[in-house]
Amino acid sequence: MSMPLHLSISEQLRRQIIGGEYQPGEQLPSEAQLVERFGASRTTIRQAIANLISQGLAASHQGKGVFVTEQRKVTYSLSSPMVFLEADMAQQGISFVAKRLEAGLVDVPEASQHLFSTPQVFWQKKLLEINGAPGALDLTYLPPEFGEFFSDHSTHQMTFPVLEQHGISIERIEAVLECTYADPEESVYLEVPLGHPLIVYRHTAFTTENRPVAYGETISRGDRFCYSLEIRRGA
Numbered sequence: 001m002s003m004p005l006h007l008s009i010s011e012q013l014r015r016q017i018i019g020g021e022y023q024p025g026e027q028l029p030s031e032a033q034l035v036e037r038f039g040a041s042r043t044t045i046r047q048a049i050a051n052l053i054s055q056g057l058a059a060s061h062q063g064k065g066v067f068v069t070e071q072r073k074v075t076y077s078l079s080s081p082m083v084f085l086e087a088d089m090a091q092q093g094i095s096f097v098a099k100r101l102e103a104g105l106v107d108v109p110e111a112s113q114h115l116f117s118t119p120q121v122f123w124q125k126k127l128l129e130i131n132g133a134p135g136a137l138d139l140t141y142l143p144p145e146f147g148e149f150f151s152d153h154s155t156h157q158m159t160f161p162v163l164e165q166h167g168i169s170i171e172r173i174e175a176v177l178e179c180t181y182a183d184p185e186e187s188v189y190l191e192v193p194l195g196h197p198l199i200v201y202r203h204t205a206f207t208t209e210n211r212p213v214a215y216g217e218t219i220s221r222g223d224r225f226c227y228s229l230e231i232r233r234g235a
Contacts, residue, residue: 006047009038013048017057017068024070028058054193056223070224074130078175078229084160089130097129098138100155101189105144112141112215115204122147124159127189128218134190136220142213159214160205168207170214175203177227180219190221197222 003011016022029037034045049066052058060066074094076085089096103124108116121141128136140159149166160170182196190198199222205214 005038005040006044007051009034009040009044009048010051013052014055014057017052022068024068024072026068027064028052028066028068030065054196056192056221059191070131070133072131073224073226074135075226075228078227082170082173084158085128086158086161095129095131098126098156098158099129101125101127103147103150105147106141109141109215112204115212115215116141116143118144120144122150124150126158128220130224133224134221135224136218137186137189138216138218140214140216142215146213159216163213168213170205171208172206172210173203174206175201177201186219190219192221199225199227201227 013022013028022028028034028049031042031045031049034040034048035042038045040048049058049060053060053066056069058066059069074089074092076088077083083091086096086098104122105120106123108119108121112121122144123139123141126138126140127134128138130136138158142159146163146168149162163170178200180198180200182190182192182194182198184194186192186198187194187196190196192198199220201218201220203214203216203218204212205216207213
């Protein structure tokens with residue numbers, strides 16, 4: 001069975017991108033140039049480009065064109081003893097920036113009602129940029145009294161280091177990795193198509209005496225971010 005033309009074209013372009021003929025940040029040929037090169041219709045070329053975008057290989061910038069995306073994937077080690085995300089990225093020489101998008105008091109989310117004794121919690125949402133590109137959204141819920149720790153000077157810091165700066169030591173983390181699909185908001189912030197597969201790192205942090213102090217979700221692009229861990233017999 002023959003491959004549809006738009007898939008054949010996108011596969012040829014994919015091989016050129018993976019092979020380095022088009023470098024990250026480089027603009028792909030224009031729609032008109034691709035029409036001439038492949039002898040295909042504009043509709044077919046648009047479908048082929050959409051295939052590349054949905055694979056995370058390219059991104060469209062309105063009024064400018066389509067550009068090859070950075071393909072380097074960074075890895076966060078879920079290690080013991082714990083190394084927090086900012087420190088892990090710094091050790092790897094990766095540019096990492098956390099930008100606060102929203103923060104304030106909200107009702108306790110249903111998934112964490114068993115962790116908090118108050119009807120409301122302090123919540124913040126941050127966009128995590130990795131090597132200058134959006135990699136993940138980080139949502140964190142904390143006891144409301146901790147909100148005072150997160151003033152303007154901490155808007156570019158992750159949650160756990162700020163807690164530790166205020167004497168709240170994270171002793172244990174329970175975590176689950178799941179898959180989800182980009183909703184309209186995630187699609188905009190992470191620059192992926194609606195419904196694009198994403199990785200969810202859902203975690204609960206505990207301090208001494210097994211006290212839960214933070215519940216959160218890190219929703220990341222699988223083409224830019226992944227997790228690693230080491231499992232030992234008897235550990």
